[in-house]
Amino acid sequence: MPSPQLQVANCPCCGKVFQKNHRNQCIECSREIDAALNKCFDYLRRNHKSTEEQLTEATGVSAKYIQGWIKEGRLLITDYPNLNYPCCSCGAPIRKHKMCVDCSLRLNKEIQQLNEKEELRRYRGPLAAAESGFQIRERIGRLNRT
Structure with a gap:
């Protein structure tokens, strides 16, 4: 053993x-x-x-x-x-939770904005993907022109 x-x-x-x-x-x-x-x-x-x-x-x-x-x-x-x-974000003195009210509101607002952008991206479908982000076709087109 x-x-x-x-x-x-x-x-x-x-x-x-x-x-x-x-x-x-x-x-x-x-x-x-x-x-x-x-x-x-x-x-x-x-x-x-x-x-x-x-x-x-x-x-x-x-x-x-x-x-x-x-x-x-x-x-x-x-x-x-x-x-x-x-506060774990800004260091302001707090008595409960992990973040002060201002940081919590700011974080919630940023999350809401990101969710809205994601929802818009899903709603617009493939067209949104073509408009945002890097496209290989663009880079190849630039290389062929030079």
Whole structure:
């Protein structure tokens, strides 16, 4: 009976070799990150209306970690009214979803325009294909003229 192979990887935080787990980091780094999260919770219990900058300054925890915990759902911004995270498109501060309202509207408008163009292209059929895009006949015709 073959023995199961041990799956190992390098910790993305410290580079140390560790046995793969669900957190994808070594035990020491996991403990440090958990301790930092607990430090943030302790501070937020005492200072409920703190901003991300105040939390970072008071605890020494990187804003990158705080934003990651918010996105993972480990730090609920519904409990803390002044915490937010950046829009994935423009970086504006938001409290829900992945994009701010402006970026969502812009993206929906662009998708609608693309759908309308595609529908028009389908409606016009082969004529639309001849009018848009590159045609081999055009290139061959230019080569024969020169």
